Amino acid sequence: MNIDAIQNGVVIDHITAGKGMKLYQLLKLDETDLSVAIIRNVTSQKMGKKDIIKIDADIPVNLDVIAYVDPGATVNIIRQGTLVEKRAIEMPLTLRDVIFCKNPRCISSTEQELPHIFRLTDPEEKVYRCIYCETKASL
Amino acid sequence: MKRSVIDIVDLSAQELEELVATAEDIIANPDKYAHACDRKKLATLFFEPSTRTRMSFEAAMYELGGHVISVSSAMSSSAAKGESVADTAKTVSCYADIIAMRHPKEGAAYVAATNASVPVINAGDGGHCHPTQTLADLLTIWREKRRFDGLTIGLCGDLKFGRTVHSLINAMSRYPGNRFVLISPEELKVPSYVKRDVLKQHNVPYVQTTDLESAMPELDILYMTRVQRERFFNEEDYLRLKDSYILTPDKLKNAKQDLAILHPLPRVNEISVAIDDDPRACYFKQVLNGKFMRMALILKLLKEAGTL
Numbered sequence: 001m002n003i004d005a006i007q008n009g010v011v012i013d014h015i016t017a018g019k020g021m022k023l024y025q026l027l028k029l030d031e032t033d034l035s036v037a038i039i040r041n042v043t044s045q046k047m048g049k050k051d052i053i054k055i056d057a058d059i060p061v062n063l064d065v066i067a068y069v070d071p072g073a074t075v076n077i078i079r080q081g082t083l084v085e086k087r088a089i090e091m092p093l094t095l096r097d098v099i100f101c102k103n104p105r106c107i108s109s110t111e112q113e114l115p116h117i118f119r120l121t122d123p124e125e126k127v128y129r130c131i132y133c134e135t136k137a138s139l
Numbered sequence: 140m141k142r143s144v145i146d147i148v149d150l151s152a153q154e155l156e157e158l159v160a161t162a163e164d165i166i167a168n169p170d171k172y173a174h175a176c177d178r179k180k181l182a183t184l185f186f187e188p189s190t191r192t193r194m195s196f197e198a199a200m201y202e203l204g205g206h207v208i209s210v211s212s213a214m215s216s217s218a219a220k221g222e223s224v225a226d227t228a229k230t231v232s233c234y235a236d237i238i239a240m241r242h243p244k245e246g247a248a249y250v251a252a253t254n255a256s257v258p259v260i261n262a263g264d265g266g267h268c269h270p271t272q273t274l275a276d277l278l279t280i281w282r283e284k285r286r287f288d289g290l291t292i293g294l295c296g297d298l299k300f301g302r303t304v305h306s307l308i309n310a311m312s313r314y315p316g317n318r319f320v321l322i323s324p325e326e327l328k329v330p331s332y333v334k335r336d337v338l339k340q341h342n343v344p345y346v347q348t349t350d351l352e353s354a355m356p357e358l359d360i361l362y363m364t365r366v367q368r369e370r371f372f373n374e375e376d377y378l379r380l381k382d383s384y385i386l387t388p389d390k391l392k393n394a395k396q397d398l399a400i401l402h403p404l405p406r407v408n409e410i411s412v413a414i415d416d417d418p419r420a421c422y423f424k425q426v427l428n429g430k431f432m433r434m435a436l437i438l439k440l441l442k443e444a445g446t447l
Contacts, residue, residue, distance in 0.1 A: 122336075131246070133246040
């Protein structure tokens with residue numbers, strides 16, 4: 001399968017196979033009219049299989065979202081067909097309005113104006129918890 | 140500096156011991172505190188039914204010489220008009236020096252605390268936290284055992300939704316030599332995150348069982364809980380589990396003579412009234428102790444806020 005190389009844009013590589021579509025949604029790429037390729041289950045020497053997202057525009061991407069969904073992913077910035085920068089991904093201490101608390105008893109489920117904030121409570125296990133009700137975040 | 144108490148872990152072990160010491164002093168010298176909060180106002184905002192906790196806060200403030208203004212249900216407040224917790228907290232801060240709030244939604248007290256300009260005490264936010272109940276539990280344990288360490292603590296009933304259970308585990312895990320016996324039906328076991336984040340992290344030994352009677356002989360403290368109808372989405376589950384454990388005199392046959400039986404109340408039928416006269420029954424003392432600890436906490440937070 002051939003996907004054209006992009007000239008100017010962002011390539012999110014080494015995404016765990018199966019997480020590409022979720023990342024696409026959480027990055028809100030579905031809300032843009034940009035040319036975006038989601039390539040699933042690409043053969044990878046290191047990972048066996050992986051997903052890749054190619055965005056054909058040099059736009060800022062929310063690294064916190066990527067770090068939350070898949071801290072092993074890499075972000076490459078392409079300009080004039082050349083890799084010019086690899087962005088470092090670190091798990092953010094808090095996530096704001098990236099994901100929503102799924103606990104129906106949480107105050108954030110009824111108070112519409114509240115920001116949805118999750119705090120990294122266990123960096124080793126990559127656990128985020130809702131700051132209001134402490135429910136563990138899940139995709 | 141303004142400070143709120145949302146969760147029992149907002150208070151260090153040293154602060155808990157200071158609160159216990161203050162409560163003991165209040166019990167010994169009530170006159171000394173009779174005007175400690177003269178002209179200060181406590182707002183009690185209760186958006187969920189409560190008898191004990193609201194009256195306890197209000198009695199506590201009156202015994203400190205202060206005043207109480209209150210909202211006793213969501214329907215009689217601006218919440219019925221759709222006002223947010225944040226706006227309610229900002230508004231009530233204009234009238235009161237300190238707020239005690241109960242709300243059915245988890246995290247509501249945190250939202251109130253981050254928006255109020257006066258200290259907020261969480262008087263229960265859904266199934267999440269109820270720190271002043273834990274303060275009542277701690278003073279009761281202290282007055283019965285004169286120590287917080289080296290105890291075998293049995294927790295029985297709804298250990299999944301029981302917020303007081305989680306807070307008590309948190310508080311007592313800080314002291315050396317304590318051990319927990321977690322007695323519940325399979326469906327109402329202590330959540331795994333409490334076991335992992337609290338018990339295992341502090342290397343606190345615990346066992347899980349469904350059998351209250353076989354656990355009884357080793358217990359220093361037995362903390363009974365009610366299976367709470369309001370925490371279930373499914374009535375069938377509630378009906379199936381509500382009578383899982385009923386403590387009767389017969390079941391105390393093999394218990395220690397100095398066992399302390401605690402219960403956050405209200406009880407439904409999980410402790411037989413025949414046990415009320417047993418000297419080991421401490422649950423009504425616990426109610427009284429709750430008032431003294433709330434007095435101590437109100438004093439502490441008002442002093443820290445510079446209001447006293």
